[in-house]
Amino acid sequence: MLFTQLFALGVALLAPAAAADDQTPYLTWMADTFIQDGVTPNYGYQVATLYLGFEKAYEISNDEKYLDWYKGQIDDHVVLENGTIKNWNYTRYVLDEYRIANNYLYLYDKTGLEKYKSAAKIVRNMINSTPRSPSGGFWHQIFFRNQMWLDGLFMAQPFYAKWTHRYDADNQTAWNDILLQYDLIETHARNKTSGLIPHGWADGQATWADPVTGVSPHVWVRALGWYFMSLVEVLQVFPTSHPGYEKLMSYFVSLAEALKKTRDVDSGTWWQVMEDPYPTYEENFIEASGSAMFTYGWFKGIALGYLPKEAYLETAKDAYTSIVKNFISEAEDNRLVLHGTVDECNLIGKVDLAYYFSRPIRDNHKNGVGPFMLASFEWETWAKDA
Known part of the structure; x- marks a missing residue:
């Protein structure tokens, strides 16, 4: 397709960065690039x-x-x-x-x-x-009544959990509330067959929501990436004695397994729209930010003992090197560039396949660079030699 050809041409005009197995310090290189660029x-x-x-x-x-x-x-x-x-x-x-x-x-x-x-x-x-929905879910924004977007779990719940852990650890109401946000998404939006979760769920009516289930029509790679990262962050501070801890762990582990099944065999990364049959569509494309988020979540889950090393490490390492191969290059002035991060995708109006397929692709988009740096930290500190 035209987009793929143009993207490949743009990458080809830049010098490829050294391979991941050459142990290039991508983490500090990327940080230096952003200090340089401002x-x-x-x-x-x-x-x-x-x-x-x-x-x-x-x-x-x-x-x-x-x-x-x-x-x-x-x-x-x-x-x-x-x-x-x-x-x-x-x-x-x-x-x-x-x-x-x-x-x-x-x-x-x-x-x-x-x-x-x-x-x-x-x-x-x-x-x-x-503001809350009738079921107690946080509105994603005050402008989006009764809507829960996967993005919002990453935006609010890790901080809510960290603050409670540090300063209000005996507040069972807070812990229950944090758990509730995940329970609502898992109960209403998780696809029981694929294990994937669409972009959002409306606890009521929304223009994009299925009139029966309230679920949005497609699984967007970065929304699911935000959700995956939020779980690994919350689990680190959520009390293990709380009965909800095992539920959160099951949500994380089952999603980790679903991601193994949906990773593209040829590229080693993930598609912008993830659910079948859309990875076969010509308009679809592999995407950097979600791929980095999933890879980081796997690495971190292995390091924390949430995921078995023997089942995930080699796949996670291959995913990381695939990100480098597909999306990383060196530009002028010794700058490091992460290509392939899709621009913002919102649940506003008509969010059909054409919407997700037509969103612009950005170089060094912060939403992709941050997770890539996190994955690089895991790679550079332990994973590459494990």
């Missing part, structure tokens, strides 16, 4: 996702430049000295804007500065009044 600070989830990669670049290198750059992005531009968030709207209730509170907690741990904890607490207090 990033506009804000409290959106795209930059929050990129900052996760900088946390790992600092961890693997112990080079203060990565922490200093990261802290400089937040100071004055996002978190003010009095502990408030610049231009924060206390009645907006957009889950996408909750994600960066994880980054505030990270900087609080690294610096001890109370302003970061205060900023995180603002977001935690927003959770108490976030």
Whole structure:
């Protein structure tokens, strides 16, 4: 198809980066690229996702430049000295804007500065009044009444769980609430045959929702990637003594298995629209961000003992090297480029196949780069030699 030809031509014009098995330090190379290119600070989830990669670049290198750059992005531009968030709207209730509170907690741990904890607490207090569906699910945004998008689980639940673990561990109501968000998605949206989960579920009516099930029509690769990553984050802090812990683990493990079955054999990565029969469609394409998210989730799940090494490690390693082969190249000025990340896909209006197939493809999109850096950290610290 035309898109595939143009994409291949664009990649061919750039020098290929060294292969993953050459142990090229992609993590710090990508961090250096973004420092060189510059990033506009804000409290959106795209930059929050990129900052996760900088946390790992600092961890693997112990080079203060990565922490200093990261802290400089937040100071004055996002978190003010009095502990408030610049231009924060206390009645907006957009889950996408909750994600960066994880980054505030990270900087609080690294610096001890109370302003970061205060900023995180603002977001935690927003959770108490976030609008809910009749079943208790968080609205994805105040603009999308009674709609739960898989993206939203990543945006809100890991922070909700981390805050509760750190500062309110005996709050069973909070733990039950976190579990409820996953239970609703699993009960209403998980396909029992494929094990995959479509982009969203409406606890009521929505233009894109099936009138009977409330489920959106297609499985979008990055939405499922956000969901997979959210589970591996929440499981690390969710109390093992809680009866919901085993449910969350089963959700993660069963999805990990479904991802093995849906990975494209030829490319080693995953399709933009994942459910059968659409991977065979000419208009479909392999996508970088979701592929990086799934690979990171596998690596992290293996490292934490959630997934058996013998069943997943070789597949995860092959997925990582496939991402490098399919999507990574070196550009001018020693810049590293991740190709193949699809632009934002929203549940607004008509979200048919043509919509998902026609969305633009971006180079070095933060939603792809952050997860690739996370996967690279796992690769570079243990996986490549395991």
